Amino acid sequence: MNSRFSPKKNAPSGLLLLFILFSNLIFAHTITGMVVDTDDRPLKDVYVLHVKTGKHTHTNAKGYFSLNDVDEGDELRFSKLGYSAFAKAITDESEVLQIVLEDAPIDLDAISLTNDVDVLNTITQADLEVNPVTSSQEVLRAVPGLFIGQHAGGGKAEQLFLRGFDIDHGTDVAISVDGMPVNMVSHAHGQGYADLHFVIPETIENISYGKGSYDKAVGNFATAGHVDFRTMDYVRENVISSEIGDFNYQRYVGLVQVLDNSNTSAYVATEYLTFDGPFDSPQNFDRINLFGKLNYISDSGNELGVSISHFDSEWDASGQIPQRAVDRGLIGRFGAIDDTEGGETSRTSVNINYDMQVSDNETFSTHLYYSKYDFLLFSNFTFFLEDPINGDQIRQRESRDLAGLDAAYTYTTQLADYKLDLTAGIRLRNDRTEGSELSRTLNRRTTLENIQLGDINETNTSGFVGATWYVNDFLIDAGLRLERFKFTYKDALTTLYDTQAQTETALLPKLNFNYRVNDDFQLYLKNGVGFHSNDTRVVLQETADDILPKSYGSDLGAIWKPTNRIIVNAALWYLFLEQEFVYVGDAGIVEPSGETERYGYDLGLRYQLTDHLFFDGNLNYAHARAINEPDGADLIPLAPKFTSTGGLSLKDWNGFNAGFRYRYIGDRPANEDNSIVAPGYFVSDLNVNYDISNNLRLGVAVQNLFDVEWNETQFATESRLQNEAAPVEEIHFTPGTPFFIRGLLQYRF
Structure with a gap:
């Protein structure tokens, strides 16, 4: 199915709408809006590209975005892995856009080589969608080049290998979950000991x-x-x-x-x-x-x-x-x-x-x-x-x-x-x-x-x-x-x-x-x-x-x-x-x-x-x-x-x-x-x-x-x-x- 443009659906709250309109008065040619899925759930980290200039931004947790220097007739493209891409031509610079992206099968065609530092993570995200993990070992193997082995009955942290390192249990790779560090400094078994067995693999959404x-x-x-x-x-x-x-x-x-x-x-x-x-x-x-x-x-x-x-x-x-x-x-x-x-x-x-x-x-x-x-x-x-x-x-x-x-x-x-x-x-x-x-x-x-x-x-x-x-x-x-x-x-x-x-x-x-x-x-x-x-x-x-x-x-x-x-x-x-x-x-x-x-x-x-x-x-x-x-x-x-x-x-x-x-x-x-x-x-x-x-x-x-x-x-x-x-x-x-x-x-x- 194709993504659609919905001008009235899921309108922002009155306070936020006033803020957006006020922003448009101050910053000329600033386009704002929100992106949701078909269940009206805000979509975070949608890539919003201004085709003419190459400038881009991402939606926040509420699905909102703001992009400067957009003129009438310019095209914006909205993309996120797992959703159909959508393009919108701007006809009214003061319009608050309401974009709905529909679910779509994983397709490598949807991955854009954006000018971001972490573009390789988008590829890994596609890997995770195609090959969902069901064990703590598979969680680590999802990282390209990271090799693991277990040597103590399944309960001990895995042995890690990356880029010519025998990392033991984590001496030279920093591992975290939702930003919380996994590596243990000055651990009784060895420096950097990183035990990921507390993670339920089915809860993992993406890997950075x-x-x-x-x-x-x-x-x-x-x-x-x-x-x-x-x-x-x-x-x-x-x-x-x-x-x-x-x-x-x-x-x-x-x-x-x-x-x-x-x-x-x-x-x-x-x-x-x-x-x-x-x-x-x-x-x-x-x-x-x-x-x-x-x-x-x-x-x-x-x-x-x-x-x-x-x-x-x-x-x-x-x-x-x-x-x-x-x-x-x-x-x-x-x-x-x-x-x-x-x-x-x-x-x-x-x-x-x-x-x-x-x-x-x-x-x-x-x-x-x-x-x-x-x-x-x-x-x-x-x-x-x-x-x-x-x-x-x-x-x-x-x-x-x-x-x-x-x-x-x-x-x-x-x-x-x-x-x-x-x-x-x-x-x-x-x-x-x-x-x-x-x-x-x-x-x-x-x-x-x-x-x-x-x-x-x-x-x-x-x-x-x-x-x-x-x-x-x-x-x-x-x-x-x-x-x-x-x-x-x-x-x-x-x-x-x-x-x-x-x-x-x-x-x-x-x-x-x-x-x-x-x-x-x-x-x-x-x-x-x-x-x-x-x-x-x-x-x-x-x-x-x-x-x-x-x-x-x-x-x-x-x-x-x-x-x-x-x-x-x-x-x-x-x-x-x-x-x-x-x-x-x-x-x-x-x-x-x-x-x-x-x-x-x-x-x-x-x-x-x-x-x-x-x-x-x-x-x-x-x-x-x-x-x-x-x-x-x-x-x-x-x-x-x-x-x-x-x-x-x-x-x-x-x-x-x-x-x-x-x-x-x-x-x-x-x-x-x-x-x-x-x-x-x-x-x-x-x-x-x-x-x-x-x-x-x-x-x-x-x-x-x-x-x-x-x-x-x-x-x-x-x-x-x-x-x-x-x-x-x-x-x-x-x-x-x-x-x-x-x-x-x-x-x-």
Whole structure:
């Protein structure tokens, strides 16, 4: 169906109408209006383009927009992914436009190469519409180039790989949900630990991401990149679904809209998951998620979002196993050396966002959040290397209060008759961790020795200023960010009470360019200075002059639409780090790596073969080296060289939705001289869903369709088995899931 123009439908309130008309008297040739969907619901972030000048704007939370220097006869175009585009010729400059956009199937033809810094996110949004996520792993895999692996029974945060980084659980990628940080500073298990299992995947509406340290509004952890997941403001359809599969897999999800009127919407979502996995010792994984969100939009377009979530999880784990134990027949691929590993974790959060339209030219946003977080993990990586009698099991534990505040102001003006956005923002984050512990234990019950025990108080204050100048098809985005940290540690193992503290500051400039060559081709150059953050205990133990070592990066890229239904994106990139301090929570030690450099390329393709059939593929290459090490001994362990993801997707065809997805990672060096290699793998998944009616859906999903034998996560580890006389260093791995099928029954109302 085509979008339509409705001059009387959904008229604004009297006060707002007077404001709009008064604005038109003051600012000549200013066109204002609102955009809604067919249910009269305001549409936010609709792209409004003035065809003649190339100037553009976006609708606010109430669907309102304002665009200057529009004359009679000029054409405005309105577009938003998932809706039919609409064009309107201006016949009366004083007219308040009322635009209605109708739902439309996803079509790559609708994606415009707009002159925006984050145009790549529109492509990712299309991916998310075509391939909706249903697990925490799929949430992360939706980001092009971000590769993940799980290695502790499903309850532990995933291991991340991006741009030649083994990011562990989050050291070099900043992850947030509705602006609330997920990464945990100075975590008991490791710096930047980012556990996304508190997110119910069906609530994710869009994903905003960036690679490199180029965004002035993002600071800590964003060395390789940053990702922000946004939850939906309202539920279009209530959903109740159940999944049952192999290995005692069960998952139940509910999303219900509880309030929906012209200004306010609210919904609740729940998830329960239990799974034993393919392991000889069942992992007894059990997780429950509760989530509620309220969204209020005032008549003037100010928006308030409040969400509350609670997450609780516990599991047993078989841990990483040595290859030699499998080769000798001591255990099978899904066996264990120490099956008493496992853990439990919980997170309760309150997240508040408020966006205010101060005037036609000014916006102000504030963000408050608080999380109560608890973590307990038992691991055994070296078995009997340190203690040949009791074994090497360790316990990591912490209880954390995390609170923060963000505020940002944007002023839009003109410079040489071109749009100029001036921005400024501040951020305050405080983490207080009580009883951050690393201890040696036996069978989860007996504490043999406290290795580290203390309280952490880490405060991060930051601010940024920036300017984005739109000169026809050319964009210049410049910014400067200031980061200041205060690290405080109270060591509970010392005889005398002692508080250790240290502060450090970093100044980080950014400069980005974007050039829209034509409607189908765009070039960009991004540059920025970031930093590699450190654990509080690293800072207090190390005597390095620079305890916030910097990173320097650049991206040169292009986006091209050779046809209406093909989109190609490519980038060459480079990244230099002054230092890579790593706090190894498993051992309570510091591992500085010295200077490193990485460079490579990203290549992506989106191809809509028919109205219903889509192909997407991503190929990523990275060359990662330590600079001051001799040739042949300068490799960065576990840094991925080649990764690729993609697949075919069928969308809304005669009641069917389906997807065939693959992921590939090449062989990687597991140590500095490549004498130990982590083998790569190619794994495929399949899902097929059929809508029996408008309300009922049946589905089936298969992981590892071809039942390949693969290692999901791998490490070069020195360990000793109980009967061995000497330790051995070799690959230790978590086996990847074999052929795994599950069924879906979903009811929508």
